[in-house]
Amino acid sequence: MEKSDLYGFLWIIALFVWLNIIVPLFPSNIRNVAGIGGLAICLVGMIMVDEILKWQAASYTYIDAVCRPSNTRLHLFVKDLETQEIEPGVYATKLNLAQKVKHPFYQELEYLVIKHELTWEDRMHFTKGKAVYKGIVVEHPKTAKIILYEPYEGSFDVDHLSPIPVFWLKEAPGDYYLPTEALASQALMVNGASAEDVFELKNLALENEKLRSQVVELKRQALDWHQKAVRLEEVVDQLKNELLAVLRSKADFKAAVVEYMLTIREAQLKIENALKQLRGPRIAITKALAVMVLGLAAIATLWFNPQILQWLSIRENQFFVLLLAGIAGATAYYIYKRR
Numbered sequence: 232m233e234k235s236d237l238y239g240f241l242w243i244i245a246l247f248v249w250l251n252i253i254v255p256l257f258p259s260n261i262r263n264v265a266g267i268g269g270l271a272i273c274l275v276g277m278i279m280v281d282e283i284l285k286w287q288a289a290s291y292t293y294i295d296a297v298c299r300p301s302n303t304r305l306h307l308f309v310k311d312l313e314t315q316e317i318e319p320g321v322y323a324t325k326l327n328l329a330q331k332v333k334h335p336f337y338q339e340l341e342y343l344v345i346k347h348e349l350t351w352e353d354r355m356h357f358t359k360g361k362a363v364y365k366g367i368v369v370e371h372p373k374t375a376k377i378i379l380y381e382p383y384e385g386s387f388d389v390d391h392l393s394p395i396p397v398f399w400l401k402e403a404p405g406d407y408y409l410p411t412e413a414l415a416s417q418a419l420m421v422n423g424a425s426a427e428d429v430f431e432l433k434n435l436a437l438e439n440e441k442l443r444s445q446v447v448e449l450k451r452q453a454l455d456w457h458q459k460a461v462r463l464e465e466v467v468d469q470l471k472n473e474l475l476a477v478l479r480s481k482a483d484f485k486a487a488v489v490e491y492m493l494t495i496r497e498a499q500l501k502i503e504n505a506l507k508q509l510r511g512p513r514i515a516i517t518k519a520l521a522v523m524v525l526g527l528a529a530i531a532t533l534w535f536n537p538q539i540l541q542w543l544s545i546r547e548n549q550f551f552v553l554l555l556a557g558i559a560g561a562t563a564y565y566i567y568k569r570r
Contacts, residue, residue, distance in 0.1 A: 234366025246273045281369065288364035288371055291329045292357065295376045298334075298398065305332050305379075306363045307343075314351050317454060324351050325395075330365070337396050345379065347400035349409070356404040378402040 249269040257265045291308040298305065310329040316322050323346050331339040347354055355375055362371035379398035532539070542548055 238367050242273055242277055246270065249273075284364050284367055285369045285371070288362050288369055289373075293360075293362040293364075293371045293374045294326075294355075295363075295374065296379050296398075297377075298379045298381055299401070301335065301381060303335060305334065305340075306330075307332060308362075308364070312351070315454065317346070320348055322347055322350060323397075323454075334396065340396065342395045344395060344397040345400050346397065347403075352405075353409065354400060354403040354405040356408070358404070375404050377404070 246269065250266055254262050254265045254269065288308065291310055294305075294307040294309060296305040296307055297303070307326060308329040310327045312324050312326050314322050314324040323344055325342060325344050328341055328343070331341050334340050355377075357373040357375050359370070359372050360374035361368055362374055363369075364371075378401045380401045382397060382399065543552065
């Protein structure tokens with residue numbers, strides 16, 4: 232079943248479920264309104280979805296391509312294209328697809344190349360028709376149907392590890408307006424020849440077309456590889472220039488780092504000075520101030536505790552206090568010297 236048919240059946244099934252399962256759950260007095268409302272919603276939904284798909288598809292050119300001999304059908308929505316001349320009168324056009332298409336040999340395709348005689352504009356004539364967008368048939372303002380021949384021995388390009396197939400344009404809408412002799416692959420003069428001669432000429436023409444297709448493909452590949460080589464040379468030159476710039480700047484790296492560090496230090500000092508101005512002068516605790524504070528604390532302690540003086544009036548206690556003070560002083564001196 233086609234996706235477009237399935238899409239239509241889904242709307243019918245949704246309407247059937249609404250009318251036969253959901254609507255009976257409503258109160259009897261509003262069932263008719265609910266049924267008509269569901270029908271209107273389905274109708275408006277179908278129209279809106281169809282218009283949205285038509286609007287999205289109209290942004291791209293649509294090509295309905297049939298590939299021989301596999302008879303694979305490709306629905307191509309072309310975002311942009313690039314054409315290059317391989318030899319006089321023969322071109323290769325690379326199509327950038329807006330939607331990936333499935334191919335039995337290449338899986339999903341995002342790009343493909345079509346070789347053709349005459350220019351792309353001469354061969355392709357677009358008219359209003361039907362397009363298959365996301366599996367759904369919609370009207371499209373710019374469509375064309377073509378027949379592509381797959382290469383006799385297989386041919387494809389590789390871009391970022393993704394294969395890009397190459398086809399030969401056999402039939403296109405613009406061929407109707409061209410004389411038969413305009414296409415070398417169709418120009419076969421058999422006037423006045425016998426049946427055997429005609430058969431032989433057709434076989435020779437077929438072999439000639441195969442060989443010509445192979446020659447054209449080799450020329451196209453050579454041109455493509457030449458363009459890739461030119462792009463790689465540009466990248467290599469750019470990398471060389473960047474590397475030379477890095478090597479030249481390496482000698483000045485140390486001086487630049489020192490300059491940056493001095494700048495940072497200068498800014499740090501400015502910030503510290505500003506903070507000092509904001510905070511005001513600080514109280515510096517010197518050794519003399521510390522001794523004075525300790526002395527005052529000792530005097531205050533003796534003043535508020537006279538029993539300590541009575542204890543110190545005993546000679547043995549005085550000796551003990553002096554010994555303890557000497558040990559404390561020696562320890563402080565030792566620690567000070569080690570620092």
